[in-house]
Amino acid sequence: MRLFEYESRQILEREGIPVTKAGVARTPEEAERIAREIAGPVVLKSQVLTGGRMKAGGVKFADTPEEARAHAEHILGLEINGHMPRGVLVGHKAPIAKELYAGVIYDGTRKLPTFVFSDMGGIDIEEVAETHPDHIGRGHFSTILPQMDFRAKDVIASVGITGGDLNKLTPILSKLARLFVKYDMTLAEINPLAQLEDGSFVAVDAHMDMENEARGRHKALLAELGVGDEETREAREPTPFEIEGERIDSVDHRGVAGNVTEFDGNLGLVIGAGGGSLTLFDAVRKYGGRPANYCEIGGNPSVSKACNLTKLVLQKPGVDKIAVMMSIVSNTRVDIVARGVIKACTELGYDPAEKIAIFRIPGAWEDEGFKILERYGVEYCDRSVSMHEAARRAVEKIGGQAAAQTPAAGAEEGTSGAATEVTQP
Amino acid sequence: MADGMFIQVEVDESVRGDAELAQKLADACPVDIFENAGGRVEIVPANLDECVLCELCIHAAPPGAVRVRKLYSGEVLQSAD
Numbered sequence: 223m224r225l226f227e228y229e230s231r232q233i234l235e236r237e238g239i240p241v242t243k244a245g246v247a248r249t250p251e252e253a254e255r256i257a258r259e260i261a262g263p264v265v266l267k268s269q270v271l272t273g274g275r276m277k278a279g280g281v282k283f284a285d286t287p288e289e290a291r292a293h294a295e296h297i298l299g300l301e302i303n304g305h306m307p308r309g310v311l312v313g314h315k316a317p318i319a320k321e322l323y324a325g326v327i328y329d330g331t332r333k334l335p336t337f338v339f340s341d342m343g344g345i346d347i348e349e350v351a352e353t354h355p356d357h358i359g360r361g362h363f364s365t366i367l368p369q370m371d372f373r374a375k376d377v378i379a380s381v382g383i384t385g386g387d388l389n390k391l392t393p394i395l396s397k398l399a400r401l402f403v404k405y406d407m408t409l410a411e412i413n414p415l416a417q418l419e420d421g422s423f424v425a426v427d428a429h430m431d432m433e434n435e436a437r438g439r440h441k442a443l444l445a446e447l448g449v450g451d452e453e454t455r456e457a458r459e460p461t462p463f464e465i466e467g468e469r470i471d472s473v474d475h476r477g478v479a480g481n482v483t484e485f486d487g488n489l490g491l492v493i494g495a496g497g498g499s500l501t502l503f504d505a506v507r508k509y510g511g512r513p514a515n516y517c518e519i520g521g522n523p524s525v526s527k528a529c530n531l532t533k534l535v536l537q538k539p540g541v542d543k544i545a546v547m548m549s550i551v552s553n554t555r556v557d558i559v560a561r562g563v564i565k566a567c568t569e570l571g572y573d574p575a576e577k578i579a580i581f582r583i584p585g586a587w588e589d590e591g592f593k594i595l596e597r598y599g600v601e602y603c604d605r606s607v608s609m610h611e612a613a614r615r616a617v618e619k620i621g622g623q624a625a626a627q628t629p630a631a632g633a634e635e636g637t638s639g640a641a642t643e644v645t646q647p
Numbered sequence: 648m649a650d651g652m653f654i655q656v657e658v659d660e661s662v663r664g665d666a667e668l669a670q671k672l673a674d675a676c677p678v679d680i681f682e683n684a685g686g687r688v689e690i691v692p693a694n695l696d697e698c699v700l701c702e703l704c705i706h707a708a709p710p711g712a713v714r715v716r717k718l719y720s721g722e723v724l725q726s727a728d
């Protein structure tokens with residue numbers, strides 16, 4: 223869940239990181255009042271959850287409160303990339319001597335948060351990484367062990383910062399790391415982190431993303447920030463496909479067929495179970511497959527729910543086949559899902575053996591499920607085939623690049639090496 | 648007798664008109680395959696494929712009166728007479 227700049231700044235302040243003096247205005251009059259209180263030159267920034275504000279005219283500078291009011295009037299009516307602003311941030315235009323970057327991101331590969339620090343701030347960190355990789359310091363840290371300042375210090379020092387500046391910057395990066403963990407962030411960055419002419423450091427702009435699933439744990443913070451329960455803060459409006467997916471899930475209380483998300487590939491996915499969806503989606507991509515959708519199916523959905531979700535996926539333009547894959551399931555019955563997906567194929571006039579590239583759901587009632595799959599000639603596999611291997615087979619069947627990226631035998635994580643239980647029609 | 652794609656449920660004609668059984672089956676089945684239609688046992692075809700093979704209907708009925716057939720394997724669930 224993305225947070226607005228003004229919300230991110232509030233979190234920084236809450237956690238003891240200095241920020242420039244600022245306020246958020248909903249009207250031009252408020253903007254004028256805030257500018258008057260700041261009593262100096264100000265910067266006005268559109269509060270939208272999208273990039274490209276500067277280019278779109280959503281960032282302006284003003285020397286007087288009257289000028290601030292006029293700019294605020296313009297910014298508040300300015301749509302940027304389809305987003306109308308929540309308000310306009312009116313902040314002190316501080317006398318900046320140098321711009322730096324401080325951030326914490328999550329490294330999905332190492333499964334650890336990572337400090338990112340650069341002495342080149344004020345521009346996209348991706349651009350710095352590309353053009354001046356030697357100006358970026360990085361370092362992982364633990365989410366379990368206490369956050370130690372020396373780790374942050376090492377990262378800052380790695381870009382050549384020493385002495386008093388190093389000592390002043392260390393607590394800022396360290397506090398950013400602590401708040402990242404404390405509030406279940408997936409991104410927390412200060413860009414620019416400005417060094418003022420008096421030598422002090424202050425956050426001028428901030429951007430934070432909170433893990434969606436963690437919202438329930440941070441109700442007090444979100445209430446303090448004024449984030450309503452109804453605010454999804456999604457990057458875009460749901461598509462008709464996604465709205466229909468949500469409807470299928472909501473009309474039947476049994477089980478879950480949720481988080482249906484549209485992509486533009488040719489392999490439909492009916493996936494889920496205990497984090498299995500993400501792993502499987504990544505696995506399909508790893509082997510060169512192009513997913514048509516993402517979804518999370520589990521919690522023992524009814525046959526009709528599994529059927530309706532499968533129909534939705536199968537009817538999506540461009541979908542050639544579907545892959546039905548899950549992690550090992552305990553409370554979701556394999557036979558029930560098998561019935562649902564096969565029923566969807568036949569009701570749409572397809573041969574399940576043709577349309578289902580692979581069925582890999584091991585777990586409760588799997589023997590019963592396998593009987594159904596055998597009856598309809600659907601290729602299936604049991605737990606001796608890893609999720610990655612199942613995804614690879616699905617991609618291969620649909621003519622993706624899987625064959626070219628086949629892992630060495632036995633190298634696949636979770637593969638038992640035992641003979642695979644695959645039934646061919 | 649009524650068929651789904653995967654499941655067929657058979658109820659003996661001799662117990663079809665048993666009002667008490669009709670209610671018992673309607674109460675027992677977790678996926679509403681049985682309906683008490685004015686004291687008669689009726690099957691709801693739209694729900695047949697939702698059958699979770701729990702056998703509650705079989706145990707609620709007199710021995711052999713209700714049978715659940717898996718159309719994909721030919722197996723029949725029924726109580727021993």
Ligand code: SF4
Nearest residue numbers: 676698699701702704
């Ligand atoms: S076996 Fe269970 S689910 Fe199936 S018809 Fe009988 S009571 Fe209903």
